[in-house]
Structures are given as structure tokens and as C-alpha cells.
Amino acid sequence: MTDLxxxxxxxxxxxxxxxxxxxxxxxxxxxxxAPLALVFVVFLVIPLVxxxxxxLWEYNEYAIIPALTLQNYADVxxxxxxxxxxxxLRTYLSTVKFVALTLAITLPLGFAIAYFLAFHIxxxxxxxxxxxxxxxxxxxxxxIRMISWIPxxxxxxxxxxxxxxxxxxxQPIEGLLYSDFAVVLAFVHLDTVFMIVPIFxxxxxxxxxxxxxxxxxxxxGAQILWNVILPLAKPGIAIGxxxxxxxxxxxxxxxxVMGGQQIASVGKVIQVQMAYLQFPAAAANAMVLLAxxxxxxxxxxxxxDLRREL
Amino acid sequence: MDQPRGRAFYLLAAxxxxxxxxxxxxxxxxxxxxxxxxxxGLTFPMNGVSTHWFAKLWEGVGVVDIWAALRRSLALGxxxxxxTVGIAFYAGLAFRKGFWGAGLVFALAVSSLIVPSIVxxxxxGLEFRLLDDAIKALAAATGxxxxxxxxxxxxxxxxxxxxHLTWTLPFGLLIMFAVFNRFDPAYxxxxxxxxxxxxxTLRHVVVPILAPALVGxxxxxxxxxxxxxxxxxxxxxxxxxxxxELQGLTTTVTTPEIYALGTVTTAVSALVIGxxxxxxxxxxxxxxxxxxxxxx
Numbered sequence: 001m002t003d004l005x006x007x008x009x010x011x012x013x014x015x016x017x018x019x020x021x022x023x024x025x026x027x028x029x030x031x032x033x034a035p036l037a038l039v040f041v042v043f044l045v046i047p048l049v050x051x052x053x054x055x056l057w058e059y060n061e062y063a064i065i066p067a068l069t070l071q072n073y074a075d076v077x078x079x080x081x082x083x084x085x086x087x088x089l090r091t092y093l094s095t096v097k098f099v100a101l102t103l104a105i106t107l108p109l110g111f112a113i114a115y116f117l118a119f120h121i122x123x124x125x126x127x128x129x130x131x132x133x134x135x136x137x138x139x140x141x142x143x144i145r146m147i148s149w150i151p152x153x154x155x156x157x158x159x160x161x162x163x164x165x166x167x168x169x170x171q172p173i174e175g176l177l178y179s180d181f182a183v184v185l186a187f188v189h190l191d192t193v194f195m196i197v198p199i200f201x202x203x204x205x206x207x208x209x210x211x212x213x214x215x216x217x218x219x220x221g222a223q224i225l226w227n228v229i230l231p232l233a234k235p236g237i238a239i240g241x242x243x244x245x246x247x248x249x250x251x252x253x254x255x256x257v258m259g260g261q262q263i264a265s266v267g268k269v270i271q272v273q274m275a276y277l278q279f280p281a282a283a284a285n286a287m288v289l290l291a292x293x294x295x296x297x298x299x300x301x302x303x304x305d306l307r308r309e310l
Numbered sequence: 311m312d313q314p315r316g317r318a319f320y321l322l323a324a325x326x327x328x329x330x331x332x333x334x335x336x337x338x339x340x341x342x343x344x345x346x347x348x349x350x351g352l353t354f355p356m357n358g359v360s361t362h363w364f365a366k367l368w369e370g371v372g373v374v375d376i377w378a379a380l381r382r383s384l385a386l387g388x389x390x391x392x393x394t395v396g397i398a399f400y401a402g403l404a405f406r407k408g409f410w411g412a413g414l415v416f417a418l419a420v421s422s423l424i425v426p427s428i429v430x431x432x433x434x435g436l437e438f439r440l441l442d443d444a445i446k447a448l449a450a451a452t453g454x455x456x457x458x459x460x461x462x463x464x465x466x467x468x469x470x471x472x473x474h475l476t477w478t479l480p481f482g483l484l485i486m487f488a489v490f491n492r493f494d495p496a497y498x499x500x501x502x503x504x505x506x507x508x509x510x511t512l513r514h515v516v517v518p519i520l521a522p523a524l525v526g527x528x529x530x531x532x533x534x535x536x537x538x539x540x541x542x543x544x545x546x547x548x549x550x551x552x553x554x555e556l557q558g559l560t561t562t563v564t565t566p567e568i569y570a571l572g573t574v575t576t577a578v579s580a581l582v583i584g585x586x587x588x589x590x591x592x593x594x595x596x597x598x599x600x601x602x603x604x605x606x
Contacts, residue, residue: 028407030404040419042472043473046437051433113329116323120322134329139579142539145336147568147569151339154352161353246426250540252428256557261561267426271428283432
């Protein structure tokens with residue numbers, strides 16, 4: 001996850017290879033890439049196309065009926081033109097609120113940590129060790145990491161007990177667990193790593209001589225940060241933001257567990273409809289979610305030329 | 311950068327320390343609480359120290375066969391790991407040579423990371439349901455005996471496996487890109503000049519050099535699969551993986567048993583991560599030793 005550039009064959013190698021052996025090696029490349037392409041076609045492209053098709057089908061309590069209708073989309077946006085907001089719009093607003101809050105915390109936090117690792121740690125080994133320290137929890141179970149907040153945030157949890165022992169509060173604070181606060185906390189807990197890694201990657205590639213040149217030119221620390229480092233960190237920031245945005249937009253597990261199954265989210269709506277076997281309705285919601293996420297990403301990529309940066 | 315440590319350093323160091331505490335603190339809390347005494351509850355204080363809840367976990371959690379779920383997750387994780395290493399490695403080789411449509415395949419890999427997991431999961435679920443419907447229709451139309459009691463194609467090693475690969479392969483591919491970017495093709499040329507065939511070069515030159523990175527890909531493959539939840543949720547038949555069972559248990563289990571389960575799963579992940587990191591270090595050391603030995 002460090003250098004995300006498409007590797008290209010070294011020109012010398014290609015020139016040196018005799019023309020005869022070049023052809024079979026080329027066809028070998030197709031053979032070697034085929035399994036990967038096949039997995040994505042069977043488990044990503046076809047499923048998405050089918051979701052699009054099924055979202056246009058009718059259904060009743062027993063079965064889905066292959067007959068074209070726009071009713072599912074009409075149901076998704078039912079009542080959205082009236083004065084008070086429809087359920088879908090309210091759910092999206094709630095989810096977007098979580099995205100905004102999570103980004104507002106993970107972005108500065110992730111940047112600060114990546115900056116600390118990239119610029120303040122001098123030894124490469126220490127830097128790698130601290131970097132691993134930040135990423136190891138990414139390889140453990142998310143659900144366990146959510147559950148682990150219960151003894152801290154619960155009604156008789158460590159935080160309430162400590163505050164009571166200190167005499168700061170009389171009654172335990174109720175809204176610590178199973179609330180918007182808990183959901184955002186869990187998102188920050190789980191997703192900051194997705195900011196740290198790409199931003200660190202961008203920062204590590206900055207030529208140190210640029211910073212020295214800026215300092216020699218008389219720039220202050222803040223000016224260097226704002227005019228030199230931040231623009232060069234943009235690709236990392238954009239990739240991190242895209243990751244966090246899609247993770248929060250499509251989430252249904254964190255909102256479910258940390259919200260005490262009481263808070264609505266788009267992912268949860270889809271999950272519930274699947275459970276009730278309302279496949280076309282779930283498919284329509286999934287298409288709307290996908291469109292919303294893609295629009296948000298499109299907005300973000302306007303910030304930078306992502307293709308060139310990758 | 312070689313100035314004395316300024317105020318910024320200490321401020322950022324404090325932020326970093328607090329973040330690490332925030333990252334590990336809660337997990338360490340439940341590790342401690344899983345050794346809660348028999349009369350203890352979900353929160354502090356600890357009422358004695360015991361392995362009571364592990365013993366209860368060993369007997370099983372209610373109606374859920376948690377050990378079967380653990381075995382399924384382990385088995386699936388291993389299969390996903392092997393496939394991820396194999397497929398990503400060969401794809402990495404192909405991308406290095408370049409082929410028509412490389413950009414498209416790369417775009418697919420990136421999309422696979424970006425499309426929300428619930429959408430991927432639902433899509434795969436629908437795909438398999440439609441396949442089942444098609445097979446049943448075929449059975450009814452043809453009357454072929456072997457199709458008559460078709461249940462479902464959905465399962466651990468079909469739909470769930472595919473769902474996991476859409477999540478592990480992009481990571482594996484990105485690692486292979488990073489690795490091949492730094493790989494010096496001179497080694498391969500030297501092997502070829504000495505008369506090695508393609509497969510020989512791969513086996514005796516490329517794979518040994520890339521071994522640490524391949525271990526890394528294996529680590530990603532196993533742990534991401536072992537803990538995968540969102541993509542599996544709609545793309546698995548009746549029998550759940552461990553994370554799915556865990557998610558269900560969060561609403562029903564109100565004893566430290568669930569912490570004990572958390573400790574067990576974290577231990578499995580930690581064991582895998584530790585093994586992988588240790589193996590990488592060992593491989594690098596061995597290579598360094600061999601390089602030194604070769605020079606003298």
C-alpha cells in the first residue's frame with residue numbers, strides 16, 4: 001500500500017527480448033491476469049448489473065416478477081416532494097451527517113499522525129514500527145472493537161464511574177453508549193487508519209529539499225505546511241476521504257451495534273428489505289446508494305487528478 | 311529536519327500517544343474483562359479473576375454453534391488467503407508486462423474497494439438467487455433427475471468466497487504493484503541468460519525475492535477474510551461465519567462470555583499477524599545472511 005503506480009515493463013527489457021519470444025509472453029500476460037478479471041466480472045460486474053435490472057422488476061410477498069416498473073424507485077422517494085422530509089431523505093441526511101462528523105475528526109487526526117510519523121520520526125525502523133502499531137488493529141475484528149466500548153461507555157462503565165467518583169456528575173450520563181456520539185466514536189476508532197495510510201504515503205514521497213528551499217526562502221513553519229506540504233499531500237487526503245466516505249455511507253454494522261439498533265442508516269434499510277425478501281426494493285435502494293456514493297467521489301476527485309496521482 | 315525537537319514535536323507526540331491509547335485501550339479492556347470472575351458483569355470492577363467465561367464459551371453460546379462458525383471462518387480464511395496470494399501474484403506479473411485492458415482491470419479492482427460493501431453483498435446474493443431460480447426452472451422444464459432436488463448454489467465456498475475475494479484481491483494487487491515497482495528485472499535477465507526457463511526463473515528467482523511481500527499479501531488475505539462481515543452478510547446461505555454470529559450475539563448475550571469470544575478471535579488474528587511479521591523478518595534476515603555469505 002505504498003507506491004500505487006502501475007508497473008510498466010522496463011523499455012530495455014522489451015527491446016532486448018527477441019521478437020519471437022515476445023508474442024507468447026504477451027499472451028501469457030492475459031492468462032496470468034484472467035483469474036483476477038474473472039473474479040471481478042463474476043462477483044462485481046454481473047452482480048451490479050443484475051442489481052440494476054432487478055431494481056426495475058415487480059414483486060409481491062412470494063416472488064419477484066420480471067416485469068418492468070419504476071415503482072421501486074417511486075417507493076424510495078415516496079413523499080419526498082411534500083413539505084416534511086420523506087424517510088429516505090431523512091435517512092440519507094442522518095448518514096451524511098455521520099460522514100461529515102467522521103471526516104471532520106479523522107482528517108485532521110489522520111493528517112497529524114501521518115505528519116508526525118513522516119517528518120518527526122528520524123529513524124526508519126522506529127517509523128515503520130510506529131506505523132505498524134497504527135495499522136495492526138485494522139487486521140482484527142471490527143465487531144469486537146465495537147463491543148469493547150461497552151465497558152467504557154456503558155451506564156456503569158469506566159467513564160461514568162470515574163466522573164461520579166470525581167464528583168463531577170451525580171447521575172450517570174445516559175447518551176454515551178447507543179447514541180450518535182457512540183456511532184461517530186466507533187467510526188473514528190475504526191476508520192482513521194484509512195486516512196493515515198494514504199496521507200503517510202503522500203507525505204513520505206515529498207522531496208525534503210522542497211521544504212529546505214521554502215525555509216531558505218524565508219517561509220515560516222505554518223507557511224511551509226500550508227503552501228508546500230498540504231498541496232503535495234492532496235492525493236493522499238483525497239484517497240483517505242474517499243475511503244472514509246464510502247465506508248460510512250454504506251455502513252450498517254457500526255450504526256446497528258453502536259446505535260443500539262435504533263438509528264437509521266441507508267445500509268440498514270437495504271439489509272432489512274433483504275431480510276423481508278423484498279429484493280427489488282432493496283436493489284433500488286442499493287442503486288440509489290451507489291449513485292450517491294459515486295457522486296460524492298466524483299466531487300472529491302475534482303479536487304485532484306486521481307488518475308495521474310495513482 | 312535536523313533541528314532540535316520543537317514544541318510541535320511534543321504536541322504531535324502527545325496526539326500520537328493518545329491515539330494509540332484510544333486504538334488499543336478498549337480492546338485491552340475487554341481482554342481483561344474476559345477473565346472476569348463468575349459473578350462479574352459486563353463492566354468493571356472485576357469480581358475476581360477466572361477463566362469461567364471461557365469455560366462457558368467452550369460449552370457453547372445458546373443455540374448458536376460458535377465453534378462450527380469459527381471452524382468455517384478459519385477454513386474460508388485459509389482458502390481466501392491462498393487464492394489471494396496466487397491470483398494477485400500472477401496478476402502482478404501480467405500488469406508488469408502490460409496487456410490490452412490493463413487499465414480497465416485496474417479500474418475494476420479500485421471500484422471493488424470503493425463500491426459500498428452492502429451493495430456488493432446484495433448483488434452477489436441476487437446473482438445466486440437468480441441462478442437458483444434458473445436451475446429450478448430448468449429442472450421443471452427438462453425433468454432431469456440430477457437437478458430435481460437442487461437447493462441453492464449459495465454457500466461458503468461459492469458466494470461467500472467470491473464476496474471475500476472482491477475485498478482481499480484489490481489489497482493484494484496494490485501490494486504487488488508496490489513490490490514490482492521496486493523489483494529489479496536484472497535478476498530475471500541474469501537467470502534467463504544463464505539458461506533458466508520461464509517457470510524456473512519464477513520459482514528460483516522471482517518468488518524467493520518477493521517472499522516477504524507474498525507473506526504480506528497472505529496476511530491481508532487471511533485477516534480481512536476472517537473478520538469480514540458486511541460483504542458476507544447477504545451472500546451466504548444458512549450457515550454463518552464467525553463475524554456474522556458475533557454481530558448477532560451483540561444484541562442477545564449480556565455476559566462476559568462475549569468478551570471471552572472477543573479475546574479468542576483477537577488471539578487468532580494476533581497469532582496470524584505475529585506469524586506473518588515474524589516470517590517476513592526471518593525471510594529478510596536469511597536473505598541478508600545469504601547475500602553476505604555470497605560476497606565472501
